[in-house]
Amino acid sequence: MSTGTILKQLRDASMMTQAQLADKVHVTRQAVSRWENDETIPGADLLVKLSEVFGVSIDALLESPVIRYCECCGMPLEPSIMGKNKEGEIDPGYCKWCLEDGSFVYTEPDQMLDFLVASMPQNGLSEKECRAFYASHLKKLPYWKGKMTSDSNE
Known part of the structure; x- marks a missing residue:
């Protein structure tokens, strides 16, 4: 999965517009669009900001051959089905069916x-x-x- 696809899935899962994400990381909406369309890749400093915004590691943002699994049920994870903590941030260790709003089901x-x-x-x-x-x-x-x-x- 490409970095652009991962960013789009994370943004969609967080229910943010491109403009809202752009505001959070201090770039233009067009920059976010270029990332999501795989025209460019965010630089190292922006990857750090994006990992903080989405609550995931930098390797989760990059094209990585590592397949993550829910630490509770073992289901393969992708950003769109990751659970969220009490602050509403994505938790890359659990699926949304095992972790809801920071509470384990x-x-x-x-x-x-x-x-x-x-x-x-x-x-x-x-x-x-x-x-x-x-x-x-x-x-x-x-x-x-x-x-x-x-x-x-x-």
């Missing part, structure tokens, strides 16, 4: 497992086997490490 492993088993059953697995499959997946995610014991939720 799933605070107990069983809540997340109930959702995963009901929403994404695995073909050929019983409900118990599906639950065990997702439990082993969740234990590897940063949000759930330490919250799940090796024999719980299976």
Whole structure:
């Protein structure tokens, strides 16, 4: 994904116009348009400002082969589905379904497992086997490490 596409997705997710973003980083609306159309790339100083405005790292703004995953459910992340903190800034660690306005939707492993088993059953697995499959997946995610014991939720 190009830097321009990433910037547009972040701006759209933040419900800002090009003019509003331009005001925040002290450039013209046309400069924002050129970035989003991949005609130019913001300089280092502007990348720092943009990362602060959107609450993401600079590498998240640049074309990066790194694929981010929600630290709670494991879903692949792109800027348009990232959750937001209490200040309304994008949190690049979580999806909007796991983190809403700075509050975690799933605070107990069983809540997340109930959702995963009901929403994404695995073909050929019983409900118990599906639950065990997702439990082993969740234990590897940063949000759930330490919250799940090796024999719980299976």
